[in-house]
């Protein structure tokens with residue numbers, strides 16, 4: 001269940017494993033950092049702790065009232081869990097400049 005994101009290790013989420021390369025962070029043009037996993041993006045809710053980690057809410061929560069969320073360790077190296085089902089299509093991000101993404 002708990003594995004580092006760096007390297008080729010596997011992350012186990014809700015009983016399923018996926019390659020750590022599937023989970024990563026992107027930075028938007030406005031400076032917001034999003035956690036990406038399985039094509040969906042999550043943003044950090046400042047200071048919201050959950051199950052010993054920090055809760056990251058689906059970034060489409062406002063628009064789609066999606067309740068899915070991820071829980072990452074405070075150092076953001078470990079994915080503890082990803083919960084809920086997304087009620088919308090995965091968002092699409094385009095790299096506008098090196099390391100800077102925009103939702104399209």
Ligand SMILES: [Zn+2]
Nearest residue numbers: 058066068086
């Ligand atoms: Zn969602």
